[in-house]
Amino acid sequence: xxxxxxxxxxxxxxxxxxxxxxxxxxxxxxxxxxxxxxxxxxxxxxxxxxxxxxxxxxxxxxxxxxxxxxxxxxxxxxxxxxxxxxxxxxxxxxxxxxxxxxxxxxxxxxxxxxxxxxxxxxxxxxxxxxxxxxxxxxxxxxxxxxxxxxxxxxx
Ligand SMILES: [Zn+2]
Numbered sequence: 001x002x003x004x005x006x007x008x009x010x011x012x013x014x015x016x017x018x019x020x021x022x023x024x025x026x027x028x029x030x031x032x033x034x035x036x037x038x039x040x041x042x043x044x045x046x047x048x049x050x051x052x053x054x055x056x057x058x059x060x061x062x063x064x065x066x067x068x069x070x071x072x073x074x075x076x077x078x079x080x081x082x083x084x085x086x087x088x089x090x091x092x093x094x095x096x097x098x099x100x101x102x103x104x105x106x107x108x109x110x111x112x113x114x115x116x117x118x119x120x121x122x123x124x125x126x127x128x129x130x131x132x133x134x135x136x137x138x139x140x141x142x143x144x145x146x147x148x149x150x151x152x153x154x155x
Pocket of ligand 1 (some may be wrong): 056086
């Protein structure tokens with residue numbers, strides 16, 4: 001199934017964040033209307049000294065450059081963790097058609113958990129959302145990242 005295929009691709013990008021940059025392992029890939037990869041990203045906040053360098057923003061920025069357009073019409077963003085408020089609003093601004101995420105984020109998730117910014121009828125664009133794709137694995141990966149940092153056994 002395509003959604004699981006691309007979620008696994010996002011997992012691989014998250015692994016790079018952790019392995020190569022010691023960043024929180026969140027990965028994102030943006031797929032164009034014709035099924036082509038337009039942008040890939042992982043968290044780069046620490047490496048780039050950039051508070052806005054979440055995986056989703058990095059992928060969207062790359063896709064905008066690839067398309068030569070700030071609007072990412074008809075695109076689908078796959079991300080391993082539910083986007084925060086900043087990334088949710090960037091998805092709305094970019095007119096992304098569809099969002100697929102893995103683990104829900106009960107602390108800062110803005111796509112249904114704490115806020116629901118991508119579906120708010122007061123915005124001039126709404127994003128179709130599918131959450132929980134390979135969600136258990138996505139959640140376990142993040143849990144284990146933080147457990148390993150604290151020297152605790154993995155789950
Ligand atoms: Zn974010």
